[in-house]
Amino acid sequence: MKFTTLMASAALALGFAGGAIADGHEKTKVGFVYVGPIGDGGWTYEHDKGRLAVEAEFGDAVETVYVENVAEGPDSERVMTQMALDGADLIFTTSFGYMDPTNNVAAKFPDVKFEHATGYKRLHPNVSTYSARFYEGRAIQGHIAGNMTESNIIGYIGSFPIPEVIRGINSAYIHASRVNPDVEFKVIWVYTWFDPAKEADAAKVLIEQGADVVLQHTDSTAPQAAAQEAGNVVTFGQASDMGQYAPFPRVSSIIDDWAPYYIARTKAVMDGTWEQKDTWDGIGPGMVGIGEISDRVPADVKAEALAMKAALGDGSYHAFTGPLNKQDGTPWLAEGETADDGTLAGMNFYVEGIEGEIPQ
Amino acid sequence: MIRLEKRPQPSATMSWATPLLAVVATMIFGGALFAALGKDPIEAILTIFWEPLFGEFSFFYRPQLLIKGAPLVLIAIGLALGFKAGIWNIGAEGQYIVGAICGAGAGLAFYPTESIFIFPLMILAGALGGCLWALIPGFLKVRFGTNEILVSLMLVYVAEQLLASMSLGLLKNPEGFGFPGSRNLQQYPSAHNAEIITNTGMHWGVVAALIAVIFSYVLLTRHRLGFAIRVTGEAPRAAKFGGVNPARLILFCLGMSGLLAGLAGMFEVAGPSGQISIDFNVGYGFTAIIVAFLGRLNPLGIVAAGLLMALTYIGGDIAQSQLGLPAAAIQVFQGMLLFFLLALDVLTNYRVRFGTGEVA
Numbered sequence: 001m002k003f004t005t006l007m008a009s010a011a012l013a014l015g016f017a018g019g020a021i022a023d024g025h026e027k028t029k030v031g032f033v034y035v036g037p038i039g040d041g042g043w044t045y046e047h048d049k050g051r052l053a054v055e056a057e058f059g060d061a062v063e064t065v066y067v068e069n070v071a072e073g074p075d076s077e078r079v080m081t082q083m084a085l086d087g088a089d090l091i092f093t094t095s096f097g098y099m100d101p102t103n104n105v106a107a108k109f110p111d112v113k114f115e116h117a118t119g120y121k122r123l124h125p126n127v128s129t130y131s132a133r134f135y136e137g138r139a140i141q142g143h144i145a146g147n148m149t150e151s152n153i154i155g156y157i158g159s160f161p162i163p164e165v166i167r168g169i170n171s172a173y174i175h176a177s178r179v180n181p182d183v184e185f186k187v188i189w190v191y192t193w194f195d196p197a198k199e200a201d202a203a204k205v206l207i208e209q210g211a212d213v214v215l216q217h218t219d220s221t222a223p224q225a226a227a228q229e230a231g232n233v234v235t236f237g238q239a240s241d242m243g244q245y246a247p248f249p250r251v252s253s254i255i256d257d258w259a260p261y262y263i264a265r266t267k268a269v270m271d272g273t274w275e276q277k278d279t280w281d282g283i284g285p286g287m288v289g290i291g292e293i294s295d296r297v298p299a300d301v302k303a304e305a306l307a308m309k310a311a312l313g314d315g316s317y318h319a320f321t322g323p324l325n326k327q328d329g330t331p332w333l334a335e336g337e338t339a340d341d342g343t344l345a346g347m348n349f350y351v352e353g354i355e356g357e358i359p360q
Numbered sequence: 361m362i363r364l365e366k367r368p369q370p371s372a373t374m375s376w377a378t379p380l381l382a383v384v385a386t387m388i389f390g391g392a393l394f395a396a397l398g399k400d401p402i403e404a405i406l407t408i409f410w411e412p413l414f415g416e417f418s419f420f421y422r423p424q425l426l427i428k429g430a431p432l433v434l435i436a437i438g439l440a441l442g443f444k445a446g447i448w449n450i451g452a453e454g455q456y457i458v459g460a461i462c463g464a465g466a467g468l469a470f471y472p473t474e475s476i477f478i479f480p481l482m483i484l485a486g487a488l489g490g491c492l493w494a495l496i497p498g499f500l501k502v503r504f505g506t507n508e509i510l511v512s513l514m515l516v517y518v519a520e521q522l523l524a525s526m527s528l529g530l531l532k533n534p535e536g537f538g539f540p541g542s543r544n545l546q547q548y549p550s551a552h553n554a555e556i557i558t559n560t561g562m563h564w565g566v567v568a569a570l571i572a573v574i575f576s577y578v579l580l581t582r583h584r585l586g587f588a589i590r591v592t593g594e595a596p597r598a599a600k601f602g603g604v605n606p607a608r609l610i611l612f613c614l615g616m617s618g619l620l621a622g623l624a625g626m627f628e629v630a631g632p633s634g635q636i637s638i639d640f641n642v643g644y645g646f647t648a649i650i651v652a653f654l655g656r657l658n659p660l661g662i663v664a665a666g667l668l669m670a671l672t673y674i675g676g677d678i679a680q681s682q683l684g685l686p687a688a689a690i691q692v693f694q695g696m697l698l699f700f701l702l703a704l705d706v707l708t709n710y711r712v713r714f715g716t717g718e719v720a
Contacts, residue, residue, distance in 0.1 A: 037687060067680040069687040071642040074632035078424050079677050085417045086682065097639055100544055120537060160638055161528055162539055191524045191638055346537040359528055 028090070028270050030054060030262075031083035032066040033076060035095035036194040042219030042239040043193060043256070044068065047094045047117075050258030057263045061270065072097025080105040084112045090269045092262065093117065095193075096162070103127055113274050115265060118164060120345065125276050130261060133282030134164070135344070136312045137254035138171035138215075139319040140290055140305050141236050144252060145213040146176030146183050147301045148234050155206025156187045157199060157216040157223055161358045163347040165217050170351045171319045172215055175308075177353055185354050186211060196222035207233055224250055234296075241291040252305070253291030260286055280341065283313040320344065325352035364710040374708045379654055379665070382700035389700075390693040399683055407682060408675030408693075421678075423561025425670045427632050431456070431624040433666035434569040435648035437576050438617030440657040444580070445592040447613045451497065451512030452621040453645025454519035455490040459622025460629035461526050462489025464542060464636045467551035468531060471543065478550040482626060483564075490622015491615050493519065498614035502607040508614065520641070527638045541637040545630045553631030565627025569666075572620055577659040589613065621645060650698045672697070 032051050036044040051064050065088065067079045076098050083091055084105060090113045093102045099119035106114045106124045114124075118131045145154050154176060158165050169187060176183045186209055188202040199218045203226035206214055213234040216223045221242050227233035227249040235245065237253025261279065268274040281287035290309050293302045311317035322333030327350040333339060350358060387409075391401030412421035435452045442449045449455075463486030470478050497511035524540075531542040545551045556562050580586035592599040592609055600606065624644065629636060651669050655661030676690035 031681065065681040065684070067677055067687070070677070072637065072639045073634075073642060074427060074628075075642060075673075075677075077632075078428075078674065079681070081420060082417070082678055083681055085420060096539070097541075097637060100546075100634060104546075120539075160524075160540060163537070191520075359525070 027063045028058070028061060028266065029086075029088045030062055030064045030266055030269075031080075031086075031088040031091040032064065033070050033079055033083070033091065033093045033095075033098060034066060034068040035070060035072065035097070036219060037068050038066070040194050040219050041221045041242060044094070044219070046240050046256045047092070047258055050262040051092075053259035054262050054266050058266065058270075062266060073101070077101035077104055080114075081108070084109040088112060090115065090266060090274075092265075096164075113265075113269055120278075122276060122278065128265075128276050128278065130279040130281075131164075132256055132287040133280060134254055134256070134288060135167040135171040136282040136319050137288050137290060138168040139175045139312065140308055141215060141252065141254065142172035142175030143179060143308060144293070144297055144301060144305055145172065145215065145234065145236075146178070146180040148251070148297065149176075149180065149183060149213045151210045151212045152180065152182045153184050153186060153210045153212065155203070155209070155211030155214040156185055157202045157206070157214065157218055158187050158189045159193050159217050160191060161189060163345060166350070166358060167344055167347045168217055169354065170347065173354050174320070174324065174351060187354075187356060189359055190218060192218065194219045196220040199223050200226045203227060204230075221245065237291050243291065246292070247294030248296045250291075250294070251297050252293045255289035255291050257286055257289045283309060284315060326350070327352055327354060361715065363713040364706065365713050367709060367711055370709045375656070375705075378704040378708055379656065379661070379701060381704055382654075382697060383668070385700040385704075386693065386696045390696055393689060393692060394685065397685065397689060399685060404679055404683055404685060407679045408672060408690075411678050412671055412674045419559075421674055423559060424674055425667055426561035426566050427563070428673055429666040429670035430563070430566040430569045431628055431644045432648050432651045432669055433663055434565065434572055434624040434627075435617075435621045435645055436651040436655065436662045436666060437569070437572045437659060438620030439648055440652045440655070440659070440662060441576065441579075441589060442613035442617050443593075443652055444657050445589040445609060445613055446596065447610055448509045449494060449497070449512050449614055449617045450509050450649065451494070451514075451516045451519075451645070452617065452648055453641055453643065454512070454516035455493045455618040455621035456625035456628075456645045457516075457519040457523050457641050458493040458625070459486040459490035459618075460625030460633075460640060461523060461531070461636060462486050462622070463626030464545060464551075464629045465526075465531060467545060467548065467630065468543060470550070471548060474550045476550070479553070479564075479630075482551060482630060483623065486622045486626025487619045488622070490625065491619040493622070494614045494618020495611065498611045501614075502610055508610075512614075516645070523636065523640060524638045527636055527640075531636050533635075542635045544634045546634040551630055553627050563627065563631045565624065565631060568623055568627060573659045573663055580659065585612070621648075654697065654701055669694070 034044045038044055038048040051066060054062060055064055070076045070079050072095060080091055092115045094117045096118045099116060099121050102114050102116040103121050103123040106127045110126055114127045116129050119129050122129055156169055173185050186206055190198045190202050192198055199220050200222040203214050203223035207230045214223055214227055215236055216238045219239055224235050224242055224245040227235045233249055234251055235249040237250050239256050241253045241255050242250050293305055318338035320339035322337040323335045324333040326332045329352060387405050391405055394404040395401040439449055439452055463482040466485035467478055467482045496515060497508040500506040500511055501508045527540040533541060533543045553563050588604045588609060592604055647669060651662060651665045655665035672694050679685045680687060
């Protein structure tokens with residue numbers, strides 16, 4: 001308790017002292033905590049693009065700071081505390097594993113706003129959570145992949161068997177098998193978000209097992225390089241456009257566009273209108289973008305994919321629309337029924353047709 | 361032609377001065393690196409070394425030094441025992457993980473019962489887990505003559521898989537909405553390795569590290585076993601004639617270092633980290649190898665080296681966020697420390713001869 005007061009007053013004192021200098025207007029300080037390097041070309045890279053967009057939008061009115069490669073656990077807690085002590089007004093913590101540390105630090109700094117990506121704990125009024133409906137992008141990927149595979153084997157590099165990743169596999173499978181009932185998914189779990197060597201190995205193993213489409217839920221471009229080397233394997237950019245591998249093997253991509261959200265939240269802090277909320281946006285609001293579909297995709301498939309994108313965007317189509325059964329054959333969604341967010345958020349089962357088990 | 365010629369009697373002063381010289385050399389070349397990146401080198405070095413100790417928020421950073429340093433010291437003390445005897449346990453990271461799993465598992469087995477016996481039981485379980493994990497390479501070496509470097513290192517990867525499996529299965533938080541990771545022990549009072557005195561960073565792991573330092577100091581300077589360890593390292597044949605049982609010594613050194621690494625993992629998971637998660641381990645087991653050598657395998661030296669490494673981590677993160685130094689530059693800086701130490705060690709023990717000279 002005493003410590004909390006001490007921290008808060010220290011931060012406050014610095015906030016006033018630091019803010020009053022210069023030409024009188026107070027800069028809003030925004031901190032970003034990254035789990036990977038900003039040059040990963042994927043997840044962290046896109047978050048950092050969001051940070052740069054905040055700088056571009058507000059210019060001198062904001063100051064942004066970031067720390068990259070921050071391990072989840074006590075290290076992240078220290079980095080967040082340090083940012084808060086250094087006078088940050090708003091801190092974005094961009095990895096699922098930062099969930100408890102974010103809430104711990106938020107308790108000590110009630111005046112600092114915290115935004116935690118992909119988590120579900122908002123234990124204090126100054127913590128918000130945000131995430132993107134990546135599974136909408138996966139539906140489009142699945143559609144293209146199902147059409148393009150000739151071996152009917154689609155490889156999938158899974159990071160961790162958590163709901164977000166399982167949702168993506170299900171969504172891709174549902175839409176691949178709708179256009180190609182013979183399609184088979186092979187999933188490899190690499191237990192990392194970013195490890196080029198492991199990701200490349202996984203891609204090579206999948207290709208050797210006959211996959212001619214490789215989807216990835218990891219952040220590096222290593223699988224793209226492995227596919228390029230193999231020559232006839234289709235890939236999709238993940239988290240970032242990965243356009244350097246276009247038009248082939250990368251035929252499209254899911255892009256996380258955090259910029260609009262980061263700008264909006266920073267603005268809210270500046271205006272004093274920031275409030276706790278839980279954001280889960282998809283293609284519609286622009287948090288999930290679909291990278292350009294290259295000419296290697298047949299024109300009719302491309303048109304269908306774009307139509308699906310439009311339908312997902314305006315809400316006329318939901319990526320999880322029944323009839324759908326769970327893997328064990330039990331009914332999940334009836335004809336025309338769509339999945340509710342609660343089930344999706346905690347999704348821990350495969351849909352019918354996917355072989356293999358989710359590691360437990 | 362450059363040759364290295366062994367000095368008959370390396371200077372005793374030099375072997376103590378090399379760590380200090382290495383630190384100074386690191387500051388100079390690190391400063392040059394920071395300058396090349398366009399940052400003020402003096403400011404960067406000050407931020408790394410001065411800010412955490414005497415800066416404005418040192419009331420927060422000083423306790424963090426203990427939190428970050430304790431596991432390093434605890435592990436390095438154990439490693440140094442083996443290293444002195446020429447027994448190379450490279451797998452402390454794995455023993456750290458297994459200690460954490462066993463410790464946390466023992467605690468969580470009783471959830472939500474509150475009892476003062478739970479925490480001591482967790483300590484025992486953590487120590488035993490780490491010890492047994494390290495005895496695997498020990499047993500294989502004694503029985504089959506396998507190389508303990510390779511076996512202990514490979515067991516790290518086995519331990520990481522075990523950790524992932526525990527986070528997703530047996531120890532998964534049943535109230536965690538299907539997300540990986542155990543319950544947070546910080547919210548389970550009987551199992552929480554809380555600070556003994558609030559805001560000092562002084563938790564039971566720090567106490568354990570101090571006790572380990574004292575015991576190891578006494579063991580090495582006053583005890584027969586310590587003598588056996590030193591003789592085995594310096595003159596294995598002499599040790600054999602002197603009645604040292606090599607098999608027993610191998611098992612002792614590996615078991616002890618595993619025990620201490622296991623303890624470090626247990627205190628970490630029950631305290632600062634709080635939960636078993638897939639990314640629980642952050643490399644303490646490997647960094648401790650640097651700490652052991654930087655501290656000249658001497659218990660008191662290891663304390664200093666552990667705190668110094670902790671300082672570069674904490675200061676490095678501050679420099680990242682305040683000065684915008686990239687994480688990679690900080691890692692290069694830390695790497696330089698070991699590089700210069702080893703280089704200076706070579707120069708202490710060997711004389712550099714130029715020219716051809718006679719071939720031996």
